[in-house]
Amino acid sequence: MDKDKLLAEVNGKKITGVDYNLFIDSLNPQLKQYFGGEEINKEVVNELVYQALLYQDAIEKGMDKNDEFIQVLEKTKESMLKTYALGKLLEKVTVTEDEVKKFYEDNKDAFKEGESANASHILVEEEDKAREIYEKIKSGEDFASLAKDFSTCPSKEKGGELGTFTRGQMVKEFEDAVFANEVGTVTKPVKTQFGYHIIKINDKNKGRDLAFDEVKDKIATQIRRQKEQEIYSKKIAELKDKYEVKMDI
Known part of the structure; x- marks a missing residue:
């Protein structure tokens, strides 16, 4: 769905295609198949409105200032930032067809x-x-x-x-x-x-x-994972030298 499409508004807070798409992506595969599609699903829009109402109520009651909520928020932020940082670290990993072909030729007996x-x-x-x-x-x-x-x-x-x-x-x-x-x-x-x-x-x-075309996707995935592991290990080694690490076990 168009991310800029306006679907509803609750107390001045706009609900757009971005909110809709994020909600659909958060569903398990079966529900995603049921609610997904090109047509706007009214049940999904209704649910987004209900959630927006709960949000407005929580803000009015000052729940966003609650110590317990702030602790949960910080932990959630930390977890999301770790995932984001890892994604940025590995996003430039590429696998060429020449690399895949060489791996296949060097390991034909395994296929x-x-x-x-x-x-x-x-x-x-x-x-x-x-x-x-x-x-x-x-x-x-x-x-x-x-x-x-x-x-x-x-x-x-x-x-x-x-x-x-x-x-x-x-x-x-x-x-x-x-x-x-x-x-x-x-x-x-x-x-x-x-x-x-x-x-x-x-x-x-x-x-x-097995012919090359039958296994090339599997090989590409294997090479990508190997490259990602090498980049990850190298980065962790650099950060261990940069930051102090103490372990109690």
Whole structure:
């Protein structure tokens, strides 16, 4: 809606398209869809009038001078200013198509659809124990039996069998080990946040390579976030040198 359009007036206070648009933008997606549109929604205008009436009443009663309100106002102002400052800091971040193409070419192996694997694992908490079990497997002992005897994962009941999974379903260290090795491989102990895994790769499906046009938006978003994080971290480092910081923890 035209931001300068006059919609109503309450005790001399004008209600314009700016107020209308801000109200619509504040709604959740479902309500926004219901109340939005090119036509002016009378219910929205009525609500803005009701709010303006409450505002006038609050001013008349001096609520804007209330200590509690002033404290809330200062905190709200502080929060809004932080958000605004961050927005201004990051608003100039741009991502070129050349950057996106280079990222795609350098990381083609990461852009696959339907890539999956089937694996079994033995999970233990101690590295020494994991190495001991790995040596037993190398010497010919049965993987499934060792999983049932030593693994701390519920999959031990199935001999460590995890079934089929796609990229993104497992923690990174585990996933990298599975997709980097050939079918039939039993890996050396792999450390993750859960402990140490000895992994047996049972099967793999390479899937298909995703074309540049299918992933360029995702890549652009990833590059933008990386740039924003770098700018943010650099700015925080500068401000830490400029202002005194005390922490009680």
